[in-house]
Amino acid sequence: GHINPAVTFGLFLARKLSLTRALFYMVMQVLGAICGAGVVKGFEGKKRYGDLNGGANFVAPGYTKGDGLGAEIVGTFILVYTVFSATDAKRSARDS
Incomplete structure (x- = not known):
């Protein structure tokens, strides 16, 4: 799940x-x-x-809330991309 x-x-x-x-x-x-x-x-x-x-969590000194938001967006994209890559039925075993 x-x-x-x-x-x-x-x-x-x-x-x-x-x-x-x-x-x-x-x-x-x-x-x-x-x-x-x-x-x-x-x-x-x-x-x-x-x-x-x-x-x-808080944004570290020297970074803006926009920087924190950007990091969250990139991290979430990587997570979702990884889930989709790992569960793609079209990928064969050699790609894993």
Whole structure:
């Protein structure tokens, strides 16, 4: 299975998933992320969770939010491209 909404959306655009199934997957993926954050908060404790800003990522000094967004876009493209390359039925074993 896939656990990333970007991969799910890509599979939907490629017509490998129906709209209903894609929406269901994305809702469940987001709910899973929320539950995961709750579990982390439970294990870390209120103080440590607050000290670490809930584990949120920030753009490093010297970079803009645009730079961070660009890095996320490129990283997501590479992830989805890799998934599509690995699951392409037209590729033979010699290509892997």
